[in-house]
Amino acid sequence: MYLIFAIIFYKKRRYKDLNVTQNKLNDQSLFNLSWPLFIELALHMGMGVTATLMLSHYSDGAAAGVGVANQLLGIFILVFNVTSIAAMILIGQRLGANELSSARKLARSAVGLNFWFGMVVAILVVVFGETLLRLFDIQGEVLEYGLIFVRICGASLFLESLSLALSAILRSHGFTKESMFVSILMNVVSVIGYAISIFGLFGFPLSGVFGVSWTIVIARAFAVFILLYLVYKRIALTFNVSDFIKVNKQDIREMMYIGIPSAGENLSYQFSQLVITAIVASLGDASLAARVYITNISMICYLFTLAIAEGTQLLVSRYIGGRQFERALKRGIKTLKIAVIASSVAALAMAMIGAPILELFTDNYAIIAIGLPILWAVVFTEPGRAMNIVLMSSLKSAGDVRFPVLIGIVSMWGIAVTLSYTLGITFGLGLLGIWLAQGIDEWFRGIFACRRWLSKPWERVRVKSTVKGHIG
Structure with a gap:
């Protein structure tokens, strides 16, 4: 009897704590939400940059192969x-x-859905990995290194899918610090594993790309276990076997209503990047390696933008759910101004430093010579990318999920891909022309997103079955 009473009391206390947390959600500021996201994203990107940096000292071919393989896996991770x-x-x-029970039910559905997505995709990548890599028109040691990475890391994609769903649950409840904590632990595990694999520390048998790949698998498994614990600890949410076997159909429909258009936009972007990568590969291994290095460098420029965009997305979704439409509008505009300034300053600083940054990755003068003018093209690209990232994500939170995919497909293929070939190959501008084409694409989408946001899309968009009539 005492045990039963203790359990009931414990559960009541946990739900009381949840209600207190719920009341605090609307009082959270963008800064409180975004600074842990910034650190988390920095660490997440840092894993890729660190791996590329270390592998570049191992072999430029290994760095290029893993860079291309990462781009391929990134397509599936986007799903x-x-x-x-x-x-x-x-x-x-x-x-x-204030629909707490509905939020918890949907959280379980998200984890179950992502688990099955992850399992199916992992099997497809392992079976068809080589065929998919050959679409990038790579060969020789670049292909060999890429194939090792794809087969090992691809098999663990279901772990990545679970960790993304669990992190989303924590963030949506305002626990961005916890998600950041997991990223810190993952980075510690990863850096140690990279060092052991690439520099042969302690005589470890797994070396080079093989060791780096297994390090990522171990880090992903570690993250899933920690996230499961944190979800239970912070929001008293546990998962049963039935949550993975039977996913609520209504929840699936609602997630697909938002997810499928978003997937269409992101997949279109990734496939357009596949085509652009093939165009870059036709310019030679030096251009391909330069693109991998500059891509990693440019991530630093829009890192802050990604963090505050995600924080804004969390706030806008709550404001829309609470029918605070004017507050949502102002939040989007304020974030946009901050993001454009921050990304422009970061890109300009990178361009002015120039060669020393590229020399961190390679001592190949041919690669450095190609990369230096690209750093200035990044200065042109990043403000447009900031507009695109901040406002497209806010539009989705407001229920305007179709516009981003429509304008995205038109711009990515009509501008980015077409101009990449025209400027890069036809006009002979090489990688610089390709980067300028992508900058024009980012600006085009960003300007249209700004116009759409200022038109107050929630006044004409009814979010289908998302907040049960709270948006009308």
Whole structure:
């Protein structure tokens, strides 16, 4: 009897704590939400940059192969991420509308759905990995290194899908610090594993790309276990076997309503990047390696933008759920101004430093010579990318999920791909022409996103079955 009473008391206390947390959600500031996201994203990107940096000292071919393989795996990870973002938006809208039980039910559905997505994709990548890599028109040692990475890391994609869903649940409830904590632990595990693998520390048998790949698998498994514990600890949410076997159909429909258009936009972007990578590969291994290095460098420029965009997405979803439309509008505009300034300053600083940054990755003068003018093209690209990232994500939180995919497909293929070939190959501008084409694409989408946001899309968009009539 005492045990039963203790359990009941414990559960009541946990739910009371949840209600207190719920009341605090609407009082969270963009800064409180975004600084842990910034650190988390920095660490997440840092894993890729660190791996590329270390592998570049191992072999330029290994760095290029892993860079291309990462781009391929990134396409599939986007599928999981889109589902997770949809869940984060929907949970945020329910919390904004004070529908706690519905938010918890949807969280379970998101984890179950991502688990099955992850399992199916992992099998496909392992079976068809070589065929998919050959689409990038790579060969020789670049292909060999890429294939090792794809087969090992691809098999663990279901772990990545689970961690993305669990992180989304924590973030939607305002626990961005916890998600950041997991990223810190993952980076510690990864850096140690990279050092052992690439520099042969302690005589470890797994070396080079093989060791780096297994390090990522171990880090992903570690993250899933820690996230499961944190989800239970912070929001008293546990998962049963039935949550993975039977996923609520209504929750799936709602996540797909937001997720499928978002997936369409992101997949279109990734496939357009595949074509652009093939164009770059036709310019030679030096251009391909330069693109991999500059891509990693440019991530630093829009890192802050990604963090505050995601924080804004969380806030906008809550404001929309609570029908605070004017507050949502102002939040989007304020974030846009901050993001454009920050990304422009970061890109300009990188361009002015120039060669020393590229020399961190390679001592190959041919690669450095190609990369130096690209750093100035990044200065042109990043403000447009900031507009695109901030406002497209906010539009999705407001329920305007079709516009981003429509304008995205038109711009990515009509501008980015077409101009990349025209400027890079036809006019002979090489990688510089390709980067300028992508900058024009970012600006085009960013300007249209700004116009769309200022038109107050929630006044004409009814979010289908998301907050049960709270948006009308």
